[in-house]
Amino acid sequence: MLSKTEYLELDKKIAPKSKEGRTLFFAFVVGGVICMIGQGVSDLFKLVIPAADEKLLGEITSTVMIFLGAILTGFGIYDKIGKHAGAGSIVPITGFANSVVSPAMEYRSEGVVFGVMCKMFVIAGPIIVSGVASSILVGLIYWFVGVAA
Amino acid sequence: MLLTYLKVFLVGGVVCLIGQLLINLTKMTSAKILVTFLLLGVLLEAVGIFDPIKEFARAGITIPITGFGSTLAKGAIEGVKEEGLIGALTGGMRAAAAGLSAAIVFGFLVSLVFKARTKV
Numbered sequence: 001m002l003s004k005t006e007y008l009e010l011d012k013k014i015a016p017k018s019k020e021g022r023t024l025f026f027a028f029v030v031g032g033v034i035c036m037i038g039q040g041v042s043d044l045f046k047l048v049i050p051a052a053d054e055k056l057l058g059e060i061t062s063t064v065m066i067f068l069g070a071i072l073t074g075f076g077i078y079d080k081i082g083k084h085a086g087a088g089s090i091v092p093i094t095g096f097a098n099s100v101v102s103p104a105m106e107y108r109s110e111g112v113v114f115g116v117m118c119k120m121f122v123i124a125g126p127i128i129v130s131g132v133a134s135s136i137l138v139g140l141i142y143w144f145v146g147v148a149a
Numbered sequence: 150m151l152l153t154y155l156k157v158f159l160v161g162g163v164v165c166l167i168g169q170l171l172i173n174l175t176k177m178t179s180a181k182i183l184v185t186f187l188l189l190g191v192l193l194e195a196v197g198i199f200d201p202i203k204e205f206a207r208a209g210i211t212i213p214i215t216g217f218g219s220t221l222a223k224g225a226i227e228g229v230k231e232e233g234l235i236g237a238l239t240g241g242m243r244a245a246a247a248g249l250s251a252a253i254v255f256g257f258l259v260s261l262v263f264k265a266r267t268k269v
Binding site for chain 2 (some may be wrong): 020029031058059063065091097105106117128136139141143
C-alpha cells in the first residue's frame, strides 16, 4: 500500500497538469478499474458455478455491480469517487445504479411513496425509456427483415 | 489472464474517456451521457459489431452502460427468433430483467436504510 505522501508524489508525476487533462486521466483510470472489477466478479462466479453460461454470468455480474454501486452510493463513497472520476464513474453500470439511488435517497424526506418511489428514476428514467424503445425498434426491424427475406 | 485484464482496463478506460471528452466539450449531463452510450450499445448490437468487440474486450465493453444496451437489443432479436413479432416487445426487457430489477430493489432498500447526505 502507498502512504498518502507517496500517493501524492506519484499523482504529481503521472497525472496530467491541466484541469482538462486530469478529468480525462481520472475518467480513464477509474472507468478502467471498474471494468476490471466487473471482469473479476464474472471470473469469480465462473469458478463458483462452472456450468454457468455467458448469459447467466452476465446477469450475475450486472446484479453484483449494481449492488456495489448502490451500496457505495448509500455510504456516500461513490459520489466522492465521482467528483474526480467524472465519466469514469458515470458510464459503467455502477453509475446507472448511482443514478437510481442518489435521487431516491435525496427525496427520502418527501416520503417513501412520493419521495423514494416517484423520484427514483428521475435521472435513470430516460435510460430505461430510450433503451427499451430502441431495442423494440431493433426487434421490429429484425422481424421485418426476416419476413421480407 | 493478465492480458485479458489489461484489455478490459484499456477498452473500459477508453470508453469512459470518450464519455469525459463529451462532458468536457458539450457540458452534457450524466443522464444524457448514459443515454448516449446506451444507444451506442443498442446500435452496435443491432449491426452485429458488439459481439466481436466483446470477444476482445470482455467486461471493458459490457460493464459500461453500452453492455446494458447490447443486452436489450440482443434480447429483442432473440425474442423475435423465438416467438416472432411479440418477441420484439418482450425480449429486451426479459433479457435486461436482472439489471433492471436489481437497480429497483437495491435502490429502494438503500434509500430506506441510509440517510441522505447533503450534496456538496
